[in-house]
Amino acid sequence: SNQITKMLAKVWLKTFSLIACGAFVAAASPINATRSTCQQKSYRVYNNVGVTFMEAWRRCQWNGHRLATVNSEADSKLLEAAIGASSNKTGPWWIAGTDQGSEGNFIWISTNVAVGFGTGYENFYPTQPDNAGGAEDCMEIGRWGGVRWNDAPCGWKQRYICEQVRPC
DSSP: OOHHHHHHHHHHHHHHHHOOOOOOTTTOOOSSSOOOTTTEEEEEEEEEEEHHHHHHHHHHHHHOOOOOOOSSSSHHHHHHHHTTTTOOOOOOEEEEEEOOTSSOEEEETTTTTTTTTTTOOOOBEEEEEEEGGGGGEEEOOOOOOOOEEHHHHHHHHSEEEEEEOOOO
């Protein structure tokens, strides 16, 4: 099932890439890449363009990465270091959390795993997520500084953070 999903995503991505050829040939260059000590995960902060949540997800894929997930305090510290080393340290940025499929039940769209699954780790700002106006289904960080999470409307145009995961 997971293999079929990956194959379909690749076919869709190649088809969409051919259709949108000129629009994303010069995709954003990463401003910063910070790696964990075992080189397993690295974050790339894209500060040069504001895009919707779904476009951020697609752009990460087009660059051979995925929209950032944060599964532990160590990931959060690595993400904070990547932002700290970037050209623009003021958020917000999109990361991979969304509850579009089921309000209040966030998943990482990049991995299709429930936020906190297996780790219990969550890092929302106090009183968040709040689904303000009934229209906040996508996760951002940095709205009020730092790397705490907030839910926001998916159609907002914001910068984004991708990750690359490699075996140690």
